[in-house]
Amino acid sequence: MAEIKVEKKKPIWPWIIAGLIVLAILYFLFFANGDDNEITDEDNQEQVVDTTYQENNSTARYEDNRSDTLTGGISGFLSYVGDKSKMGIDHEYTNNALIYLMNAVQVKANDLNVNIDTDMQQIRQQAEAITNDPMATNHADKIKNAGSDLADVIEKLQQENFPDLSQDVQEVKTAVEDIDPSVLTLEQKDKVNKFFDEAGDVLEKMS
Incomplete structure (x- = not known):
């Protein structure tokens, strides 16, 4: 009787890992850049706030320094x-x-x-x-x-x-x-x- 060769199925987990890697790359390219832009906007807003704080407090510092001197x-x-x-x-x-x-x-x-x-x-x-x-x-x-x-x-x-x-x-x-x-x-x-x-x-x- 002729021997029937049974071909083993190749494991699919390497494809799953490859797919996850591709998804991770796509996520990084599309979503991470968007987050960076949002962070940059927030950073810009914080910088504006900080500048305003310094400008508003230039008088406050002057007053404080003057009070210190007045002591x-x-x-x-x-x-x-x-x-x-x-x-x-x-x-x-x-x-x-x-x-x-x-x-x-x-x-x-x-x-x-x-x-x-x-x-x-x-x-x-x-x-x-x-x-x-x-x-x-x-x-x-x-x-x-x-x-x-x-x-x-x-x-x-x-x-x-x-x-x-x-x-x-x-x-x-x-x-x-x-x-x-x-x-x-x-x-x-x-x-x-x-x-x-x-x-x-x-x-x-x-x-």
């Missing part, structure tokens, strides 16, 4: 007003000088346990008003009002703790009174700087 108290104020050439048309120098002075007075009041919160709130509003409209012609009036209130606060500290400095405080008050509210600030820089110098002098003596 120098009296020495910080004296250092800032030491360069009179900073006084410009935008009144940034005058505004910052007032803020430095307010901080110096606040620090000294804290050291002496004197509550001046109510006084400082009003003075702070007056100082901020100076930069709201850089081209306004009534800055001298605002400076004089803020300076007069600051002189009163300094006098309060002096009367309670430094009776020998009454004449020094009076010189601060006189310097404030010499500021003419009807004259442009830049036309009486010497008078404004005189006020800052007198205030710095008496605060330094309180140290």
Whole structure:
């Protein structure tokens, strides 16, 4: 009897693996690229957000840095007003000088346990008003009002703790009174700087 040869079936698992590999390649080519594009879009959006964050916080950083500098108290104020050439048309120098002075007075009041919160709130509003409209012609009036209130606060500290400095405080008050509210600030820089110098002098003596 003739022997019947039975031909063995070839295994199909290599074809299955090959098919899976092809599918994986197709998935990578079509879907992975799409995901990359989506990620790129998200990255672009994040970059925009980050840039906006930095731009919005440039002022915040400036404010924070300025606050850190202001913690120098009296020495910080004296250092800032030491360069009179900073006084410009935008009144940034005058505004910052007032803020430095307010901080110096606040620090000294804290050291002496004197509550001046109510006084400082009003003075702070007056100082901020100076930069709201850089081209306004009534800055001298605002400076004089803020300076007069600051002189009163300094006098309060002096009367309670430094009776020998009454004449020094009076010189601060006189310097404030010499500021003419009807004259442009830049036309009486010497008078404004005189006020800052007198205030710095008496605060330094309180140290």
